[in-house]
Amino acid sequence: MIFHSLPARANTFMPPQGTEVASQFDTLYAFLLIASLISFIILIGGLFLFVMKYKRKSIDDKTAYITHNTFLEFLWSFIPFVIFMVVAVWGIVIYNNMKATSEDAVEIHVIGKKWQWDFLYKNGKTVTNTTDTSGNIVYSTMIVPEKTPIKLIMTSREQSDSVKPVIHSFFIPAFRIKQDVVPGKYSSLYFTADKKGEFQVFCTEYCGDAHSKMLAKVRVVSKEEYDQWLIKETEALMNLANLSPAELGKLVYQQNQCSGCHTINGSPLVGPSFKGLLGSDRKFADGATQKADENYIRASILNPNGQVVEGFQSGVMPVYKGVLTDEQISQVIEFIKSLN
Amino acid sequence: MSTAGAGHNYLEHGKGLMSWLTTLDHKRIGLMYGIFIAFFFLLGGIAALLIRLELFGVGEMFTGAEYNKLMTYHGAIMVFMVIVPGIPAILGNFFLPLHIGAKDVAFPRLNLLSWYVFMAGSIMAVCTLLLGGVDTGWTFYTPYSIGTSGGVVLMVLAVFILGMSSILTGLNFIATVHKLRAPGMTMNRIPLFVWSIYSTAILQVLATPVLGITVLLLAMEKVFGIGFFDPALGGDPILFQHFFWFYSHPAVYIMILPAMGIISELITTYSRKTIFGYTAIAYSSLAIAGVSFFVWGHHMFVSGQSAIAGILFSLITMLVGVPTAIKLFNWLFTMYKGSVQLQSPMLYAIGFMFLFTIGGVTGIMLAVIGLDVHFHDTYFVVAHFHYVMVGGTLMAIAGGMLHWWPKMFGKMFSEYWARISYLFIFIGFNVTFFPQFILGSMGMPRRYHTYLPEYESLNQISTVGSWLIGTGFLVLLGVFIHSLMYGKKASENPWHSKTLEWQTTSPPFHENFEETPVVTAGPYEYR
Ligand code: HEM
Ligand SMILES: [Cu+2]
Numbered sequence: 001m002i003f004h005s006l007p008a009r010a011n012t013f014m015p016p017q018g019t020e021v022a023s024q025f026d027t028l029y030a031f032l033l034i035a036s037l038i039s040f041i042i043l044i045g046g047l048f049l050f051v052m053k054y055k056r057k058s059i060d061d062k063t064a065y066i067t068h069n070t071f072l073e074f075l076w077s078f079i080p081f082v083i084f085m086v087v088a089v090w091g092i093v094i095y096n097n098m099k100a101t102s103e104d105a106v107e108i109h110v111i112g113k114k115w116q117w118d119f120l121y122k123n124g125k126t127v128t129n130t131t132d133t134s135g136n137i138v139y140s141t142m143i144v145p146e147k148t149p150i151k152l153i154m155t156s157r158e159q160s161d162s163v164k165p166v167i168h169s170f171f172i173p174a175f176r177i178k179q180d181v182v183p184g185k186y187s188s189l190y191f192t193a194d195k196k197g198e199f200q201v202f203c204t205e206y207c208g209d210a211h212s213k214m215l216a217k218v219r220v221v222s223k224e225e226y227d228q229w230l231i232k233e234t235e236a237l238m239n240l241a242n243l244s245p246a247e248l249g250k251l252v253y254q255q256n257q258c259s260g261c262h263t264i265n266g267s268p269l270v271g272p273s274f275k276g277l278l279g280s281d282r283k284f285a286d287g288a289t290q291k292a293d294e295n296y297i298r299a300s301i302l303n304p305n306g307q308v309v310e311g312f313q314s315g316v317m318p319v320y321k322g323v324l325t326d327e328q329i330s331q332v333i334e335f336i337k338s339l340n
Numbered sequence: 341m342s343t344a345g346a347g348h349n350y351l352e353h354g355k356g357l358m359s360w361l362t363t364l365d366h367k368r369i370g371l372m373y374g375i376f377i378a379f380f381f382l383l384g385g386i387a388a389l390l391i392r393l394e395l396f397g398v399g400e401m402f403t404g405a406e407y408n409k410l411m412t413y414h415g416a417i418m419v420f421m422v423i424v425p426g427i428p429a430i431l432g433n434f435f436l437p438l439h440i441g442a443k444d445v446a447f448p449r450l451n452l453l454s455w456y457v458f459m460a461g462s463i464m465a466v467c468t469l470l471l472g473g474v475d476t477g478w479t480f481y482t483p484y485s486i487g488t489s490g491g492v493v494l495m496v497l498a499v500f501i502l503g504m505s506s507i508l509t510g511l512n513f514i515a516t517v518h519k520l521r522a523p524g525m526t527m528n529r530i531p532l533f534v535w536s537i538y539s540t541a542i543l544q545v546l547a548t549p550v551l552g553i554t555v556l557l558l559a560m561e562k563v564f565g566i567g568f569f570d571p572a573l574g575g576d577p578i579l580f581q582h583f584f585w586f587y588s589h590p591a592v593y594i595m596i597l598p599a600m601g602i603i604s605e606l607i608t609t610y611s612r613k614t615i616f617g618y619t620a621i622a623y624s625s626l627a628i629a630g631v632s633f634f635v636w637g638h639h640m641f642v643s644g645q646s647a648i649a650g651i652l653f654s655l656i657t658m659l660v661g662v663p664t665a666i667k668l669f670n671w672l673f674t675m676y677k678g679s680v681q682l683q684s685p686m687l688y689a690i691g692f693m694f695l696f697t698i699g700g701v702t703g704i705m706l707a708v709i710g711l712d713v714h715f716h717d718t719y720f721v722v723a724h725f726h727y728v729m730v731g732g733t734l735m736a737i738a739g740g741m742l743h744w745w746p747k748m749f750g751k752m753f754s755e756y757w758a759r760i761s762y763l764f765i766f767i768g769f770n771v772t773f774f775p776q777f778i779l780g781s782m783g784m785p786r787r788y789h790t791y792l793p794e795y796e797s798l799n800q801i802s803t804v805g806s807w808l809i810g811t812g813f814l815v816l817l818g819v820f821i822h823s824l825m826y827g828k829k830a831s832e833n834p835w836h837s838k839t840l841e842w843q844t845t846s847p848p849f850h851e852n853f854e855e856t857p858v859v860t861a862g863p864y865e866y867r
Contacts, residue, residue, distance in 0.1 A: 015782060032705050032708070036705075054678050061612060063866055064613065065613075067616070068616060073617055076666060084704060087708050088707070088708060090710070091708030092710065097710075099647060164483055166483055166487060167577060176713065176714040178716065180642055182644055184571025200783070205717060206481070206786075208404075212791065
């Protein structure tokens with residue numbers, strides 16, 4: 001799997017700067033790195049100097065008896081204190097810029113679940129992980145217009161009640177921002193992307209087995225491109241709204257890898273063909289028989305290995321429980337019916 | 341002091357396993373802690389090496405689930421069973437009474453009980469492996485910990501029990517410092533190690549109960565379904581984080597203050613010079629202990645706590661940096677015009693200053709709220725806390741063990757090999773953890789068992805470093821074992837130190853001193 005994220009800026013080891021805040025961040029970070037380096041050189045340089053200069057010559061070396069020096073001690077308390085306060089306030093300013101938003105920000109809902117990010121747009125479009133033809137995950141991509149304030153409204157939620165939602169965290173390194181995504185709450189994240197391009201998203205709150213694979217992308221496009229994309233998606237959604245249940249069922253069939261194993265032309269593949277399935281008599285590996293009605297099809301989708309038709313292998317078909325909704329299952333049934 | 345008529349040293353006072361298991365001698369109890377903490381360190385270390393091995397390549401040696409359990413065991417064992425108890429339980433037990441001229445701690449039976457409680461908790465923690473392991477990370481964040489399977493309940497009960505042991509030890513030390521100081525040993529004359537153990541004890545007693553309550557609530561939620569933290573039951577998952585860090589931030593000072601105490605002892609001894617700014621160091625320990633109760637929110641800048649809370653926590657956290665800087669400069673100026681000897685314990689002390697400075701300045705970067713938003717939960721944080729906990733506390737334990745080894749066992753060790761161990765550990769440490777600062781800056785999140793290809797080479801460097809550290813600790817173990825078997829007999833005071841423990845025999849008598857010492861001067865009168 002190739003990830004196209006812009007290369008890190010080699011000179012500073014930082015991710016690309018996708019926002020104004022990112023460059024403010026890098027300035028403060030650079031300041032602190034230099035200040036730290038200077039303090040380090042003073043301390044460790046002093047250490048090496050003293051170690052060499054006052055190296056022990058004999059075990060009864062006379063040493064100076066210096067118990068303290070109030071002025072020096074004041075200096076090395078006060079100077080660090082001032083520096084710390086300056087960088088703290090500087091950091092607070094940047095933090096406030098991170099939180100800055102405007103009334104007309106484009107709002108996008110973000111839903112974190114084990115283990116993927118879904119993006120919901122105002123027009124009803126949902127972007128989610130998909131799989132390509134060879135079974136690899138294609139991570140969801142959030143498309144946003146450049147130079148436009150964006151507000152993400154985020155929560156953590158699971159598809160089915162049997163899975164407990166957990167905390168995730170939405171992190172875009174190129175924008176130097178992250179925010180925890182908590183079940184039962186909405187949290188928000190703001191940014192205005194300066195540059196077009198594709199940027200990596202990570203989950204940074206530990207969330208279990210596939211935590212490190214809970215990835216996504218942000219694609220920043222020009223405003224025109226974004227508007228066109230929205231219009232296109234809205235039209236696609238309107239078309240969907242006009243489809244019959246059987247036509248919707250066909251989409252479910254195409255989008256959930258059913259078509260990889262079940263044909264609609266009558267010839268069996270890995271599994272039986274759907275043509276003429278409804279109403280036919282099924283004979284199972286254990287000799288039992290049953291007429292294929294709606295309940296039979298529903299059961300075969302939710303628990304495919306419960307009963308396996310003679311001539312086919314058990315354990316091959318994935319379990320769709322928790323993957324397809326009841327509504328989608330009804331649509332698939334209508335689709336299969338339409339093939340008779 | 342002569343040995344004539346002094347009776348047995350503590351190692352020979354009573355023979356057989358039972359004489360150890362029922363001993364009330366603080367020195368023996370310290371050693372018993374030492375043996376098991378070293379064993380747990382080995383367990384935690386093996387987990388660490390496996391974690392690093394997995395991260396060597398982008399390929400998968402462990403599944404995500406297995407990796408997460410390894411990572412949890414590494415963190416939980418190292419924190420709750422090694423770094424938190426480490427210095428107080430081993431060196432504190434052994435040397436606190438010696439340092440103040442006492443025969444034992446205030447409550448010797450309670451001291452033995454603490455050891456048994458510690459062992460019970462540790463055994464429970466290790467037993468959770470049999471229940472399928474724990475995969476929550478050492479922080480047990482809800483609601484993940486409520487939903488996941490495995491031995492979470494047993495593990496948090498183990499943490500509860502370990503906390504109990506920590507509280508008992510703390511109580512004992514506070515009472516000892518107040519009540520058992522030898523005549524003339526005023527609070528201004530106790531060694532800085534004692535000051536640091538004393539400040540730590542206050543933290544242990546005040547902060548640990550909060551951890552206890554928190555993990556009990558978590559266990560109740562898991563067993564009885566009471567909704568404290570689970571939003572599905574009307575609870576608040578962020579509340580858990582507040583509770584957890586209210587303990588665990590002070591806990592990071594439970595880990596570092598005793599280490600700072602050891603460093604103060606090492607630097608004066610090997611510079612043959614009185615400590616620079618005794619009062620400043622002593623009171624900065626107390627200051628750190630005090631302020632550390634008000635900064636826990638710096639672990640939660642992006643958790644959803646209010647912006648105002650985050651800003652306040654950022655400012656207060658800066659206050660912790662000041663006493664830390666004070667200590668570093670005081671140690672530096674202790675060497676000024678001294679007579680510095682680079683004996684292996686001193687090398688470890690210098691290593692401590694080097695690494696702890698890096699840990700400290702990166703701590704300041706994390707305390708800057710605008711920067712932490714990016715760094716939080718990335719490898720930058722991982723590098724920071726390893727610089728302070730391993731580069732700080734562990735280096736101090738190693739230095740302290742070497743320094744006091746002749747006193748504890750009456751045997752010298754191979755200086756040459758002790759230096760070799762130092763080289764491996766110090767270099768290996770930097771090779772392992774410095775690249776992690778860069779990884780974190782580049783955005784690599786922590787607790788990842790796979791990562792993007794652009795992070796590969798730095799991860800590989802880091803893994804190679806872990807082998808160097810492992811080698812270093814094996815060498816150090818070899819130094820100790822060799823010394824026990826073949827070491828030359830140690831004199832009373834091989835390093836010519838001024839503190840009281842060096843004024844008795846090596847190893848000390850059962851009751852420490854032939855007669856109770858009378859103290860007439862401070863601990864560092866090198867003139
Ligand atoms: C100058 C002193 C220090 C400052 C200003 C400081 C600051 C911080 C901050 C702000 C964080 C939170 C970072 C984040 O989670 O995003 C942090 C994490 C941490 N620090 Fe420090 N720190 C200091 C010293 C120490 C010491 C002495 C120790 C322990 C010996 C320590 C151990 C830790 C640990 C264990 C964590 C991470 C815990 C976790 O998330 O698992 N720090 N530090
Ligand atoms: Cu903290």
